[in-house]
Amino acid sequence: MKIDPVFIWTAFVKLLSALPMTLFITAISVGAGLVIGSIIALLRIYKVPVLQHLAAFYVTFIRGTPMLMHLFLVYFGLPALIDAVSGAFGWTFKSSSVPILVFVLIAFSITAGAYLAEVIRSGILAIDKGQLEAAYAIGMKTPQALWRIVFPQAFAVSLPNLSNSLIGMLHGSTLAFTVTAVEIFAEANIVATTNWKYFESFIAAALLYWGITLLIEKAVAVLEKRINVYNRGGVA
């Protein structure tokens, strides 16, 4: 087999055009996943009647099925649902006018939400209840106490897991190529087929993913150091 090292670089540069799409998909799905995950985690922690069971079902179902399955279920199921609802109400709105990317983002947010729910839940449970009680005792309301006292510390505790989830979603975003969203992996495929240089193109893609992953890890390490100032020392 002959490798064309120069083409790896050429491909790498071409792939950069798809980088924003990959970052966009990852950021949106993790961002939405954090919101979904927080709600799910709170429903379970506060044992909200009925909803806690739905939340638990969501988490086990999504974590128990492959991410590609979520994408296909949303991609093939949601348009049919939209058209059915639209038809029933006599709207002119058609699912075909919804960009494919929207389905990708919905599916991946659902995936991320389930994983992040568990990360957030264990983070919150790691914070001792006494601090929450102290917050109530000085007259804070539940949202204030959660937002100002519990979440910042839960976030710090969860940072390693959050970083894993973020990297997982970054790598998982490659699945979007199956429904023709042009992120890095799809672009690598295009570069590969148009130039008949598969190996070089995918090496370039691998390097790019690796690079982003290293950057995330580096950024998290810096953040961790800054955030955990309060854990240093420990005379008591």
Add this chain to the structure above:
Amino acid sequence: MIKLSGIRKTFGKQEVLKGIDLIVEQGDVVAILGPSGSGKTTLLRCINYLERPNEGEVAINQLKVNVKRASKQDIHTLRKKTAMVFQNYNLFKHKTALENVMEGLVIVQKLPKRQARELAVQALEKVGLGGKLDEYPSRLSGGQQQRVGIARALALNPEVILFDEPTSALDPELVGEVLAVIRKIAGEGITMIIVTHEMAFARDVASHVVFMDGGVVVEEGPPHQLFGTPKEERTRQFLKRSIQEWSYSI
């Protein structure tokens, strides 16, 4: 004036408080004594509704909160009028000493940052921590952490401060500094209810002593009476045991 009437609390099948009545006058320092498991902590926690009583009324001056009609707003008002010092300090670990004390002033009392800071610094100076404003709890000794806890309560200028065994998590050599601070603020006329096992402290500092056992108030009165001439056999037994333990531990 703080008035508790008919406070009952059950956990599952266990009745932990069996109808407690208690009156605390403005400026009183009330010490609550009693064996472990007698419901002292639960009683304090019912006052600020960290525990919701099953029956009874908590009144602080004009505010009367009856369990049957207690709204979220009532409970919130009750908590704003009270402050609590916990056995395990319960400081906000991600905030410095100063931030711990400022939190309630800024977020609950909505004071401007600058004014909140001034009050917080004053409170921390009062507990002898003027030099530790920017330390995180993890860098403070247990005694210092508890003094931050006291400053956090004090700064809110509440109508009553509830202390739940403020020194029992401390190493013996650190107990003194915390008791000294409590003694000092007791002298300033702040109403306080203190659950404690420190008999000598209760005797010297309290204006009123309450002995609880098995979820009821067995006996109460001024310290000289309760320690000197207790009427109830159970009180006598308890004091005898505690004072023995106390002398052994020396």
